[in-house]
Amino acid sequence: MSPVLGCVADDYTGGTDVAAALRRSGLRTVLIFGAPGPATVLPDTDAVVVALKTRSIPAGEAVAASLAVRQWLHGQGVRRLYFKYCSTFDSTDEGNIGPVADALTQASGAPLTVVCPAAPEHGRTVYQGHLFVGDRLLSESPMRHHPLTPMTDPDLVRVLGRQTPHRVALVAHRTVRSGAEAVRAALDTLRAQDVRYAVTDALDDGDLDVIARATADLPVITGAAGLAGAAGALASAGREPGGPAVPALPQGPGVVLAGSCSAATLEQVALARRRMPSYRLRPEQDGLVEEALGWLEDRLAAEDRVMVYSSAPPEERSPGSAELLEQALAAVAARAAQLGARRIVVAGGETSGAVVNALGVTGAVVGAEADRGVPWLLTTGHPSLALLLKSGNFGRPDLLVTALEAS
Structure with a gap:
């Protein structure tokens, strides 16, 4: 049986974070570091995470690596893809979130996807399209001084709009709180307006569950580990938990x-x-x-x-x-x-x-x-x-x- 979800993560810690969220949701999860080769054998699993190191490399290289992973996952029978980036949306005006998302959505034929870096359990929330770290705007958090990807603008619609030629719009919190059908209707409206990316407000795990249900039919979704966990829980509903027992940690220095x-x-x-x-x-x-x-x-x-x-x-x-x-x-x-x-x-x-x-x-x-x-x-x-x-x-x-x- 093919995995129900494949994930491309833009760095190694991000890969471990999303793999933990998927495993916690009830999916047997395999984590692969780096681009899989022709000899890579995928064991029986529900989800597979491929962790790349593409967050800070030139955008063209990040796109090529991510597309290669998508093609490999497709060859493994994976038909639904999750693009995982950091909950603080680490990027510059050149990318790499926008260019990679452009490539993955285009390859899938999807006219629209969601952008949801919210991770409420870690204090990352999105309100009116603005990303908060705890009770501070992203631009007022320590991420403002990040040596590689300083985040000085908390408005995700604006930030992503500088990274992609496609239209970016907001699904506001009042819509999310109205439920999955309301979010689905909002996405249909944005799709008709040629919007490619819908930034979704999310303040708690309940909001993530709503977004996961509303996007269950999208071939590509993007976000941090929070939405991935919600999507994993939806996919694992009714399944028997499986997989071997977790091995004990080795002893030693x-x-x-x-x-x-x-x-x-x-x-x-x-x-x-x-x-x-x-x-x-x-x-x-x-x-x-x-x-x-x-x-x-x-x-x-x-x-x-x-x-x-x-x-x-x-x-x-x-x-x-x-x-x-x-x-x-x-x-x-x-x-x-x-x-x-x-x-x-x-x-x-x-x-x-x-x-x-x-x-x-x-x-x-x-x-x-x-x-x-x-x-x-x-x-x-x-x-x-x-x-x-x-x-x-x-x-x-x-x-x-x-x-x-x-x-």
Whole structure:
């Protein structure tokens, strides 16, 4: 039986987040890192998530990679596609959300789709087309200072309108609260007006359920993990939960690797520094990787958990150093695995992508969540290795510490 839903995620932590939401909704879920190759074999599953690293690359490359995944999923019998991006709509005026959504909707023949980054459980809501982080507009949140995708405009209709030549309009909250039929009627009206993208207000999980029901017949929908979970619950209704039991986490040393500079990660790193030996990567230092690896080898021989991080507040960041630091953390991850680390916790989407690639991980079984939207991944290529890939903005303050203490 073919999967009922296929998902293309624009970064690795986003892939883990949406995979956790789909598994939680009752769908057996497989997570694949990177573009599947001709030899990729998909096991019996209800949903498949392909996590790419396309959020910040040139738009043309992001489009090509996403279309290739769509074609592969179509070959697996998947007829419904979910394009997953961050709940803070991380993008620039050039993309990549708009260009990828354009390509995926055009390839499916869909005249219209919805845009729903709301994730109420993480404090991301949309009202009158404006994205809120907690009680703050997106433009007043720490995302305003993101080093790669600074978000200075909270109006999603306006933001997406700068990324696509197609019309963008709003389905307001009063319509969503009127129910699925009202939303469906609103989408029909917008479709008749040649609107391609309908930004949907959503303040709570009930709103997401309404949107999921109203869009059940659309071949492509887009959003964060919140709408994906609602769509998954709709698809799993009446199904018997299946799949093998979640394997236990491997025992052994653990390593935290933090590259995100989000406010949430900075708080988590500050707490972890008080609880475990820590080493900060500084891009200006000579022998950056060699020094870090030397420190790791000495400490991991004596300690069962350590942290290497490059996370820093805005005033301490070095312009243009992001890729250098990502590769340094990736090298540390690879060496940690060689030294016997069995749990690797990574904070930051770009950092997670670099780490997964350095470890050669191509797929994973989605395990229990260490925090909402942050599941453990038991890697298929390394059966004794567990990864926790955390979006920069996710997780309670002590997550980096408690993850390594989990049984």
